[in-house]
Amino acid sequence: MQRFKCNITYDGTHFAGYQVQPGKRTVQGELERALKKLHKGDDIKVTASGRTDAGVHARGQVIHFDSPLNIPIEKWEIALNSLLPDEVAIVGAETVPDDFHVRFDAKGKEYRYFVHRSSRRDPFKRHYAYQYPYPLNTDAIKQAAADLIGTHDFTSFCSAKTEVEDKVRELQEVEVQEKEDMLIFRFRGTGFLYNMVRILAGTLLEVGSGERDPDSMPSVLKEKNRSAAGKTAPPQGLYLWKVFY
Amino acid sequence: MQRFKCNITYDGTHFAGYQVQPGKRTVQGELERALKKLHKGDDIKVTASGRTDAGVHARGQVIHFDSPLNIPIEKWEIALNSLLPDEVAIVGAETVPDDFHVRFDAKGKEYRYFVHRSSRRDPFKRHYAYQYPYPLNTDAIKQAAADLIGTHDFTSFCSAKTEVEDKVRELQEVEVQEKEDMLIFRFRGTGFLYNMVRILAGTLLEVGSGERDPDSMPSVLKEKNRSAAGKTAPPQGLYLWKVFY
Structure with missing residues (x-):
């Protein structure tokens, strides 16, 4: 398992906010859907620096997740972007230590x-x-x-x-x-x-x-x-x- | 009857183009719908300087139409904007001579x-x-x-x-x-x-x-x-x- 940190940007207009809500289209939902596809059906939990409400945008939201996949770090952005809707984009990915936490470590x-x-x-x-x-x-x-x-x-x-x-x-x-x-x-x-x-x-x-x-x-x-x-x-x-x- | 010329701007993203097409959402369709409401059900034909395709935007499209309504010229913009969807805006209206034509007179x-x-x-x-x-x-x-x-x-x-x-x-x-x-x-x-x-x-x-x-x-x-x-x-x-x- 390796922990990954990604910067993401999204147009919040057509999302019911960042956080997963049953039956609604959310940014987290789209990220987890894309990661599930990449992991051939395995659920991957995404953690964000914080939520944003419906209609709110992000230029520099940050997320982390753990993955067992052996994809070179420079390919993560391309792989995930190809699976995400146009309204969300990964703009940089890096590996981080296992104890890094995108919310608790934010200064x-x-x-x-x-x-x-x-x-x-x-x-x-x-x-x-x-x-x-x-x-x-x-x-x-x-x-x-x-x-x-x-x-x-x-x-x-x-x-x-x-x-x-x-x-x-x-x-x-x-x-x-x-x-x-x-x-x-x-x-x-x-x-x-x-x-x-x-x-x-x-x-x-x-x-x-x-x-x-x-x-x-x-x-x-x-x-x-x-x-x-x-x-x-x-x-x-x-x-x-x-x-x- | 008085002829009016209006400058309009629109985000073409969610329109099937400028020109009316049966069963589709178009800019002309929205303009004529708004004018019909303003004229208590009477159809008002809108003529544009030219068409734009689906997804194409306009900063300075120009239209003309004829109306019997006695609305002061400075109120036309507000009246029409209040009836139009957010994606289309009237940005200026003026009266023009009856023989003015928005397409044929364009230089x-x-x-x-x-x-x-x-x-x-x-x-x-x-x-x-x-x-x-x-x-x-x-x-x-x-x-x-x-x-x-x-x-x-x-x-x-x-x-x-x-x-x-x-x-x-x-x-x-x-x-x-x-x-x-x-x-x-x-x-x-x-x-x-x-x-x-x-x-x-x-x-x-x-x-x-x-x-x-x-x-x-x-x-x-x-x-x-x-x-x-x-x-x-x-x-x-x-x-x-x-x-x-």
């Missing part, structure tokens, strides 16, 4: 959230960014973003359904970039709670639109209550960009 | 063809560019492209099924642009024959790969035979970019 993650600033919808961006038709004050957004950096209890910024007890996380970077008609949020942190990036993005957009004060983030954090933060931004703007090891 | 068109130069497939580009994994000599492509500019009989560069008799057209510009991992062909001409842009792109790619001589274009044109040119490049790389009036 941090980067997510990006894309906002298409336009009153006109663009058919080519509909699945790949959140169209936002109202004016945005990016200076206010940047001011609020700076107050989110650091180690905080992010209870206000995660789904009320989050079951994990310790909601203290470190946000290392929150960058706001303007590129043509796109506003791009870049979040880098040691760990993220359920829906955290989408709630951060949704709350920062409310700051940008003037609905919220740019210096209100410390008090939102302090409330430790989901209802203190803004709306959950929609999934199509979100990309798991990179996992750090 | 020229610009098409672009996008080639994704990569041995790795990219799930986000799969419907929006032609992935080409082999090395390309862009200088050779540019040399061949220059020989296509001008007024020629393009019989070799159109589908053998083309029924129009006069196959002489003027190609005013053929530009080859490199932008990150994309190679973009820009074709501007007074008129285009069926499949002409895709055959031009396919033939230029064969020049780039070394399968064809960069100075062979004049002889391919001279043969006036479809089999003298290269393969028809696939639809997903093609965009009707602009129509000139």
Whole structure:
């Protein structure tokens, strides 16, 4: 048995999310289907750095799995890609020690959230960014973003359904970039709670639109209550960009 | 009755082409369905600058139609977009004289063809560019492209099924642009024959790969035979970019 680590990218539009769900088309389901074919019917369990929701994309998701197959490492990418649907691609494979774990060994993650600033919808961006038709004050957004950096209890910024007890996380970077008609949020942190990036993005957009004060983030954090933060931004703007090891 | 001219953009991925076909989902079908709703059940015929095939996109398709409705011109875009699927968008509407015709009055068109130069497939580009994994000599492509500019009989560069008799057209510009991992062909001409842009792109790619001589274009044109040119490049790389009036 050899453990393999692969970087993968996927267009989440037509998936019911990353994780296997009975009767639904998922990224994990497609990966395990491809591996089963390659292993002549044997089930191979795939572990990912974390889940992504329906409609959420990945540029740099990372997975691991164990295989007894004696395929040279440089052939794994080609072999798996030939068995995967076009929406998922393996972009690099390597062997790792047996005790490597793609989730537990992750040192941090980067997510990006894309906002298409336009009153006109663009058919080519509909699945790949959140169209936002109202004016945005990016200076206010940047001011609020700076107050989110650091180690905080992010209870206000995660789904009320989050079951994990310790909601203290470190946000290392929150960058706001303007590129043509796109506003791009870049979040880098040691760990993220359920829906955290989408709630951060949704709350920062409310700051940008003037609905919220740019210096209100410390008090939102302090409330430790989901209802203190803004709306959950929609999934199509979100990309798991990179996992750090 | 008032004649209206609209610029439209569409993602052609999930359409069986522009033109209405019984039992198929088409761009024209969606436009006429939206107009019928707006006109409380009355059929409104839409005329386009030209058809596009299944999977081909448009950034700047132009249509015209006649309507008795007394809607202020600035409301047409919003009204129609609210009735159209996300894949199609009206991006500008204006009134035109009754004798304006979107096809007959067009002075020229610009098409672009996008080639994704990569041995790795990219799930986000799969419907929006032609992935080409082999090395390309862009200088050779540019040399061949220059020989296509001008007024020629393009019989070799159109589908053998083309029924129009006069196959002489003027190609005013053929530009080859490199932008990150994309190679973009820009074709501007007074008129285009069926499949002409895709055959031009396919033939230029064969020049780039070394399968064809960069100075062979004049002889391919001279043969006036479809089999003298290269393969028809696939639809997903093609965009009707602009129509000139």
